Amino acid sequence: MNKGIFIFIFGLVLFFILPTWAQTNLTGTLQHNGVSRNYRLHLPPGFDKNKAIPLVFNLHGFTSNAAQQEIYSGMNAVSDKEGFAVCYPNGIGAAWNVGWNFGSTADDVGFISALIDDLHTKYGFNLKKIYSCGMSNGGFMSYRLACELNNKITAIASVTGSMVKQALDKCDPKRPVPIMEIHGTADAVVSYTGTQGISESIDKILTFWRKNNGCDDDKTIEQVPDIVADNTTSEKWTFKNCANGYDVVHFKVNNGAHTWPGSAINNGVTSQDFKASDEIWKFFNRFELTTTSDISDLTTLNATIQPNPAFSDIQIINANQHQISIFDINGRIVYQEWSSQDQHVVSLNSWQAGVYTVKLTNGKTIQSFKFVKI
Secondary structure, three states: OOHHHHHHHHHHHHHHHHHHHHOOEEEEEEEEOOEEEEEEEEOOOOOOHHHOOOEEEEEOOOOOOHHHHHHHHOHHHHHHHHOOEEEEEOOHHHOOOOOOOOOOOOOHHHHHHHHHHHHHHHHOOOOOOEEEEEEOHHHHHHHHHHHHOOOOOOEEEEEOOOOOHHHHHHOOOOOOOOEEEEEEOOOOOOOOOOEOOOEOOHHHHHHHHHHHOOOOOOOEEEEEOOOOOOOOEEEEEEEOOOHHHOOEEEEEEEOOOOOOOOOOOOOOOOOOOOOHHHHHHHHHOOOOOOOHHHHOOOEEOOOEEEOOOEOOEEEEEOOOOEEEEEEOOOOOEEEEEEEOOOEEEEEOOOOOOEEEEEEEEOOOEEEEEEEEEO
């Protein structure tokens, strides 16, 4: 074959193949509290918005970021095999607000709540199967979501994370939440036995969630097969007979360091006897929010819009502390902002004439209405 023709044909193949491949790994932004927050999103092959697949949030550790967590956890491979999506958000200042006297003070619970709404609108994810896991600081944040956002988050898993004392003291989930904790006994960053002002002991965390979920006091202990000579052994603890079958599970990695078991990246003593990402998904996939009240305790917001029809701008009344999303007639988002005021003004000067839909959400209230731009 003529070399020029071969190169031309190869180029055509790449032209048609690469856009499809690229769509499995996306980046996005969301305006929240006046700050542009960003995330990475992995969609499994053959993704179809109409099939409502599960979504897992995978949160990075302190001083890390979304891209590093995506590579380190290796969860995309599990996503491709099992058919769920993974979102890797970035915390502000490479941190999540979990109650430490350092790191972030951002409204991360509100951000994740708004992000769930936004991603559901764009990709049609299954609202009964939204989960959160994370490494270290991301594990702490997942616990906070279990406490404060369990009307949207079905179950959580923490790898090398824990809870801050004040966060544990005020945690009031009001429902059982499936919990998995994976932790090494030789973790020098987030100590297994706890560190004053930083983290509570893993035993204390497990006791809290066992009692919250109404599980048996006793646990079953399974020895994880020691298949790799990596200086670790692991045990799987399961507290059973929990309310709704919402178990509390703990992988205790004896001699394990501050690492993600099964990771291909050696970052200290890392167990290769099991893969954390595989076990997390197997755990998550057992659970879904089963009732409408589980999914959301939403009430209607008494918001209004004026003028309608509108020419130059609209004013949304009673919008304070709500995510405002505006969609065109084709369902595309044309405006999105977190409102911190009762009267929120949106300029329409550059907008095309037509019918638009406004959606206001904040995790507790919701309202949608239409307006006409003339």
